[in-house]
Amino acid sequence: MTSHAIPPVALSHDVKLDRLGEIAVKVGLGLAPGQELVMTAPFDALPLVRRITEHAYRAGASLVTTLFADEETTLARYRFAPDGAFDVASGWLYDGMASAFKAGAARLAIAGENPSLLAGQDPDRVSRANRARSKAYMPALELIAGFATNWTIVSYASPSWARAMFPDDPEDIAVARLWHAIFAASRVDGPDPVAAWTEHNAELQRRTALLNASRFAALHFRGPGTDLTVGLADDHEWNGGSTTAGNGLVCNANIPTEEVFTTPHKFRVDGRVRSTKPLSYNGTLIEDIAVKFEAGAIVDAQARTGQDVLLKVLETDEGSRRLGEVALVPFSSPISQSGLLFYNTLYDENAASHIALGQSYSKCIQNGVSRPKDELVTRGANDSLIHIDWMIGSGEVDVDGLRADGSAEPLMRKGDWVS
Amino acid sequence: MTSHAIPPVALSHDVKLDRLGEIAVKVGLGLAPGQELVMTAPFDALPLVRRITEHAYRAGASLVTTLFADEETTLARYRFAPDGAFDVASGWLYDGMASAFKAGAARLAIAGENPSLLAGQDPDRVSRANRARSKAYMPALELIAGFATNWTIVSYASPSWARAMFPDDPEDIAVARLWHAIFAASRVDGPDPVAAWTEHNAELQRRTALLNASRFAALHFRGPGTDLTVGLADDHEWNGGSTTAGNGLVCNANIPTEEVFTTPHKFRVDGRVRSTKPLSYNGTLIEDIAVKFEAGAIVDAQARTGQDVLLKVLETDEGSRRLGEVALVPFSSPISQSGLLFYNTLYDENAASHIALGQSYSKCIQNGVSRPKDELVTRGANDSLIHIDWMIGSGEVDVDGLRADGSAEPLMRKGDWVS
Ligand SMILES: [Zn+2]
Ligand SMILES: [Zn+2]
Ligand SMILES: [Zn+2]
Ligand SMILES: [Zn+2]
Structure with a gap:
């Protein structure tokens, strides 16, 4: 007697990345047809930006706009700008984002920064720049924090982040290890990622109901x-898992979330x-x-x-x-x-x-x-x-x-x- | 008798790229200390964005913000978005740019798009998208066209542009040929690029003076x-060469310009x-x-x-x-x-x-x-x-x-x- 078990098929990196894009749009944002999407991303995250963009358009997005941040140019400011520069922030851009959210745009952030990018820079300058940015970002942040629109954060295994996590590994190994952790935590490597998220959200909601009671x-x-x-x-x-935003759309603001x-x-x-x-x-x-x-x-x-x-x-x-x-x-x-x-x-x-x-x-x-x-x-x-x-x-x-x-x-x- | 002529030293690509960044900031923008800079660039143009950013901060810029455009995501809209999408433009972003210019920011565009990116797409959609973008961009364009602030356009030899120009060459050769043309036309390969631009501007101004008379x-x-x-x-x-913008700064709006x-x-x-x-x-x-x-x-x-x-x-x-x-x-x-x-x-x-x-x-x-x-x-x-x-x-x-x-x-x- 023999048994013909179907062996599990390992998913390729590209399939998992595409699934992460799909989960970002369907579970993270719950994007509605006709919605604009404003995305921020590290420069390195282009492959995921492209997967998310495709899934967003397939879900009916009218326009996807991505604002990329390059870490070298962030550092260039600390290296070459005059000291007075550090009290300035791009308020025009953050105000623009706030206008977009007010007009109904969804918001997606891809995290993946080098966690110690600014190590070694003058703490006073770092703090002034953070303060100026926080102040300029306030109108947009209030809309986000108040869930005026649907939003989510997902992440990308950029090399600088992976190197910080696995300093003893060669870069390609470090990146692969970080991807392994991201895909697992984001629940995209199982047989049905959307169903896995539905189940996880139900469990978090059971917990918040108990605590609220x-x-x-x-x-x-x-x-x-x-x-x-x-x-x-x-x-x-108490909150946890998915949220119904002010525009009526159900989003998961953090992927992963526990x-x-x-x-x-x-x-x-x-x-x-x-x-x-x-x-x-x-x-x-x-x-x-x-x-x-x-x-x-x-x-x-x-x-x-x-x-x-x-x-x-x-x-x-x-x-x-x-x-x-x-x-x-x-x-x-x-x-x-x-x-x-x-x-x-x-x-x-x-x-x-x-x-x-x-x-x-x-x-x-x-x-x-x-x-x-x-x-x-x-x-x-x-x-x-x-x-x-x-x-x-x-x-x-x-x-x-x-x-x-x-x-x-x-x-x-x-x-x-x-x- | 021997003569010891000094042979001309060929400049490396990196040196020429850095000089293009310097010319963009000093001649193109005439950037003032304390000015913000808003830059738009094809995704591929990162190396030039970094050179320009460094020169801008060295010239005293308070903050350089670059908006990158990825051609694949532009195409994704035509491939996957619903038909209604094409009347939508990112007005929130263009309005933000207009606010930045009104508040004194300089504006730099890096050109280098694939000239036939949208060939084969539905002309009606292309035209609707262009119209929506033109309309949304109007407030910013009026400030630019009216030289309310100092601005310039420079270019980057992106592979898709080079392939369109030199379809019979391998990509690396095509890119090298396009760079050769860009560096020459932008006057960065001579002994003193800034002086070359001063001389060229004087010649164009002599011509406009004759025509105006x-x-x-x-x-x-x-x-x-x-x-x-x-x-x-x-x-x-008649105008030609450099312009004194409304904020008093002297810029060359196009690099090159003839x-x-x-x-x-x-x-x-x-x-x-x-x-x-x-x-x-x-x-x-x-x-x-x-x-x-x-x-x-x-x-x-x-x-x-x-x-x-x-x-x-x-x-x-x-x-x-x-x-x-x-x-x-x-x-x-x-x-x-x-x-x-x-x-x-x-x-x-x-x-x-x-x-x-x-x-x-x-x-x-x-x-x-x-x-x-x-x-x-x-x-x-x-x-x-x-x-x-x-x-x-x-x-x-x-x-x-x-x-x-x-x-x-x-x-x-x-x-x-x-x-
Ligand atoms: Zn928190
Ligand atoms: Zn928390
Ligand atoms: Zn013209
Ligand atoms: Zn013209």
Whole structure:
């Protein structure tokens, strides 16, 4: 007797890249026929830009416009521009993007930057340039953060990113390893990627429904160097997986995504917390962050590397030393289990529970997208030019949900969901 | 006795490319310290973008932003987008560019497109897309055409352009031949490129001074298939070489440039004219154009190839069948003598006398930049969404200047200046 099992056929790189383009358009954006698409991409990401563009047009896009960024020209500014240059940003372009979103365009970002591109540049210049850009980008970011339109971020294994992750491998091996991780985390290497995403979204929604039903007053994180109580905003809402944007379209804003997240109360965060993964912030690596919160604000901050950039970030504005997001990610999630450090928020924030300094998401308050801004603020939502996620979860961190009466419910033990 | 002559040292490609970047910034733009620069470029032109970016920052630019265009994604729209897509343009981006120019940014375009990219696409779609883009680009184009800011166009030998020019050569040879022509025409291969441009600008300005002093009422072109009288606008002004933009900066809008040009009177063009070189218009090749003018308007138009696109172009608006520019270029000019057909207006218009359908340049009327628009119109200036140059000069074409009293002065014989 013989059995004729069909051997699994390994998918070629080109097929997986095409599937990533398809998932970006169908699951990431949920692009509607007739929509314009505005895409930003590293220069190297052209092959994925082309796959996404084709899938977008096949899905009925009217026009796809891609804004490419070349890292050498970014560096050229630090090398050759006069010092006064670093307070200038391309507001005309960001305002144009905001107009496009208001007029109904979808937005797709391809991540894949060199995580330490700006290492070695003057931190004061880096911080001034970041600040100028954040300020100029604010009108567009508000539309994005408020999900006025459907948007997503996917990623591309650019050589500079891969080299940073796998410094001991030859470049082609490093790129192949990073692609392997991206394709797996983006769920494009199984038999039916769209179905896999449908299932994953359902699981994340089950989790957010449980948390929303619990209506915890706060979360309590405990681990090495960490004893932190994060009060949740009044009327906070947990989100995860897909989102229905203001234009009615269902998008997955991050591909991959493993997190469920909500809005902390800007005045109700207390205690000490230590980062569990390095943070790559606009080209600077910030490692081993240790901060102390009092009544929602960071009152002491240290980092083993990048401390000068971190301290400048905290001075950005009123809201930059307060939290705008708290997110739970199980230690057993696939990105975490890959054991890789991506130096990229899109991946690292989906490998560990995290908090974000700065701007909160209005959709993480009940009916927040349609409520006036001052109502969100009185409920504890934070306002800032920045939104910077950093990782505080690991296999050594426990999380409890605290009820208004002070009682505690175990949520995570050794980094994983209790139930 | 021996003589120790110093042999000429051949410059490397990299040195010439760097010099082209330097000429683009110093001669083309005349960039001022603190200016922003907005650059558009074919995707392939990255090496030149990097050279220009470095020279711009060295010259004190505050921020250089480059918008890259990838030809494959342009084609993807024609292949995969729904039919309704072709009336849409990225107005948000063009409006953003207009804002940047108003706020003082300089503008640099790198030309190098595949001249027949859209050959074989539905002419109706091509024309609708061109029309939508022209309309959306109008606010930015008006600032450019009115020299509200300093701007320039330079070129890059992209493989698709080189293949179109040299279809019988292997691609690397074709690219090398095109670079040879670009470097020569852009005057970067001599001992002192900036000095060469100073001298060339002085010669063009000597020519425009003579023509402005003559105050001809019309030009008369005679050659095979051509007997055309082009009335000149009242208060017309001849321009050539460098221009002082509205912001006070001196730029060379075209690198290379060999032409002197002015504004025809929109109602005073009569006779027949035949094109002497193919015209590449947004990816369509239009060859052997033959048209008849009456009282300024084209009343009959034919072309051996691309006639359908030509006829649609003429229907763009009121001004699209009237002239906005007439330009004189000697047959002995270096680009003409190269004997090459570039399928690119920047080069081919500088190899032959030409006329342009559509929008006129306000600086080609005396004090035109500061005069209200209706004053320009009453003097004969034309208005249109389009500005399309096509070549009517050759070694067989004579040009006379006609005075108001009907007397004629020979200007060109067999395509060259009489004096
Ligand atoms: Zn998050
Ligand atoms: Zn976040
Ligand atoms: Zn011209
Ligand atoms: Zn012209």
